[in-house]
Amino acid sequence: MxxxxxxxxxxxxxxxxxxxxxxxxxxxxxxxxxxxxxxxxxxxxxxxxxxxxxxxxxxxxxxxxxxxxxxxxxxxxxxxxxxxxxxxxxxxxxxxxxxxxxxxxxxxxxxxxxxxxxxxxxxxxxxxxxxxxxxxxxxxxxxxxxxxxxxxxxxxxxxxxxxxxxxxxxxxxxxxxxxxxxxxxxxxxxxxxxxxxxxxxxxxxxxxxxxxxxxxxxxxxxxxxxxxxxxxxxxxxxxxxxxxxxxxxxxxxxxxxxxxxxxVLPTRNARNGQALTRFGRLIIKNARHARDPGPIDPQCGCAACRGGFSRAYLRHLYLSGEILALRLLTLHNLHYYGELVAGARAAISEGTYASFKRRSLEAMEL
CATH class of the missing domain: 3.20.20.105 (Queuine tRNA-ribosyltransferase-like)
Structure with a gap:
């Protein structure tokens, strides 16, 4: 331990x-x-x-x-x-x-x-x-x-x-x-x-x-x-x-x-067009993303966000039935989960888990 x-x-x-x-x-x-x-x-x-x-x-x-x-x-x-x-x-x-x-x-x-x-x-x-x-x-x-x-x-x-x-x-x-x-x-x-x-x-x-x-x-x-x-x-x-x-x-x-x-939630939700983020769920097919040039999350280091794939492009791929959309959303969701547990590990080591949990939940409710 x-x-x-x-x-x-x-x-x-x-x-x-x-x-x-x-x-x-x-x-x-x-x-x-x-x-x-x-x-x-x-x-x-x-x-x-x-x-x-x-x-x-x-x-x-x-x-x-x-x-x-x-x-x-x-x-x-x-x-x-x-x-x-x-x-x-x-x-x-x-x-x-x-x-x-x-x-x-x-x-x-x-x-x-x-x-x-x-x-x-x-x-x-x-x-x-x-x-x-x-x-x-x-x-x-x-x-x-x-x-x-x-x-x-x-x-x-x-x-x-x-x-x-x-x-x-x-x-x-x-x-x-x-x-x-x-x-x-x-x-x-x-x-x-x-x-x-x-x-x-x-x-x-x-x-x-x-x-x-x-x-x-x-x-x-x-x-x-x-x-x-x-x-x-x-x-x-x-x-x-x-x-x-x-x-x-x-x-x-x-x-x-x-x-x-x-x-199965992060991978299944990705295939249903949902990106899981530190600020809650993002539904990529929503019309408000049609001309959005930004990534799913500018602070995320996953291949989708770091690679510069925009919300507009991901929406286009998803609505077009392109498999790349499912791959990129899956990568993003699993990366988010990986970052979440890594953050939890760091907070436990620092003795700050309660505040880490509170901040994380507050951000997800926005």
């Missing part, structure tokens, strides 16, 4: 593919690629971890193929760290014919309808073949606003699956993170975090994640729960908030001790 400022903390995560400064944001590369960008472009935004989606890579091209072609690092030519999710959320959400039992998920592929079985052991095996630096246990994520009894059962089953995941063989250098469930019930979250941290099967988990947020609950309620539980996770292990990632979410999560974030 390098520094604390309240519950906010700055540290370094060591992986087989290099050190990662924490807190960090991890762009989502669902199919083994961050959409529209080459690996070196993703790295230029400051990203040092990319997330791959186990379900999609399992369905196509298959983990055995990826393994034969050098693992996901060699296959995709990404030289830095990688994390893969367990695939359970997609197996559940993408199939109308999913069945949840104690063994795992039985589902039909969204691609061709073939039947699949995802168990805690299979999730570890598939992620082992994919070869990311960090893999996630299979968990049960209850829908937002589920009744307490449903959440309690999800927590209990996730713990049972955690033990099975830890007992499963995986590559020696590959870390395994456990997933804390409990919806917006702080007592369930805290108890589950303690339970997972205490597991010593296979040496225990290398990190702990908070899953089951941003699945339908009010954002303010999520933030309130984070404030009560995030700092309670074992301080000796990385803390990862899964699938949550507006700029405000990052600032709130870091304040309460979260180290790692991922979200």
């Amino acid at each position: 390098l520094a604390y400022d309240g519950h906010a903390r700055r540290s370094v995560l060591s992986t087989p593919h290099g050190d990662v400064d924490l807190p960090t944001f991890m762009p989502v590369g669902t199919q083994g690629s961050v959409k529209t960008l080459a690996p070196e472009e993703v790295a230029s935004t400051g990203a040092r971890v990319v997330l791959g989606n186990t379900y999609h890579l399992w369905m196509r091209p298959g983990p055995e193929t990826i393994s034969e072609l050098g693992g996901l690092h060699g296959f995709s030519r990404w030289p830095h760290a990688m994390l893969t999710d367990s695939g359970g959320f997609q197996a559940f959400s993408l199939s109308s014919l999913t069945k949840l039992t104690e063994e795992g998920f039985t589902f039909r592929s969204h691609l061709d309808g073939r039947k699949g079985h995802l168990t805690p052991e299979e999730a570890v095996r598939v992620q082992g073949l994919i070869g990311a630096d960090i893999q996630m246990q299979l968990d049960v994520c209850p829908p937002g606003e589920s009744p307490r009894a449903t959440v309690e059962e999800a927590v209990a089953r996730t713990t049972r699956w955690a033990k099975r995941a830890l007992a499963s063989p995986r590559p020696e250098a590959q870390a395994l993170f456990g997933i804390v469930q409990g919806a917006c019930f702080p007592d369930l979250r805290k108890a589950h975090a303690e339970e997972l941290a205490a597991l010593d099967v296979g040496g225990g988990f290398d990190g702990l994640a908070l899953g089951g947020f941003s699945v339908g609950e009010p954002i303010e309620r999520m933030h309130e729960t984070l404030a009560e539980v995030a700092f309670c996770l074992d301080p000796e292990r990385p803390r990862y908030l899964m699938g949550v990632g507006t700029p405000r979410d990052l600032l709130v999560g870091i304040e309460h001790g979260v180290d790692m974030f991922d979200c």
Whole structure:
């Protein structure tokens, strides 16, 4: 641990593919690629971890193929760290014919309808073949606003699956993170975090994640729960908030001790014509940008802004359906996220995180 400022903390995560400064944001590369960008472009935004989606890579091209072609690092030519999710959320959400039992998920592929079985052991095996630096246990994520009894059962089953995941063989250098469930019930979250941290099967988990947020609950309620539980996770292990990632979410999560974030928002919003900036969202198709010669943000150092691409030009490209617009907006959004977490790290080291968060949020509301 390098520094604390309240519950906010700055540290370094060591992986087989290099050190990662924490807190960090991890762009989502669902199919083994961050959409529209080459690996070196993703790295230029400051990203040092990319997330791959186990379900999609399992369905196509298959983990055995990826393994034969050098693992996901060699296959995709990404030289830095990688994390893969367990695939359970997609197996559940993408199939109308999913069945949840104690063994795992039985589902039909969204691609061709073939039947699949995802168990805690299979999730570890598939992620082992994919070869990311960090893999996630299979968990049960209850829908937002589920009744307490449903959440309690999800927590209990996730713990049972955690033990099975830890007992499963995986590559020696590959870390395994456990997933804390409990919806917006702080007592369930805290108890589950303690339970997972205490597991010593296979040496225990290398990190702990908070899953089951941003699945339908009010954002303010999520933030309130984070404030009560995030700092309670074992301080000796990385803390990862899964699938949550507006700029405000990052600032709130870091304040309460979260180290790692991922979200499709910056890349998806870019493809929908939204630039995320220090002063809020900019909708590039709006008519007021039609003759604007300025960049998205004159203080931004991304390839789009530094390269002199005007708002007028980006608007023209976007309305014309040109892929360059999506590439430049994606580069900008990921660069903004990279600058946001870099600023947070610096503020934590200086003991000024509270003022950094306040100034950042005030600027976004303009």
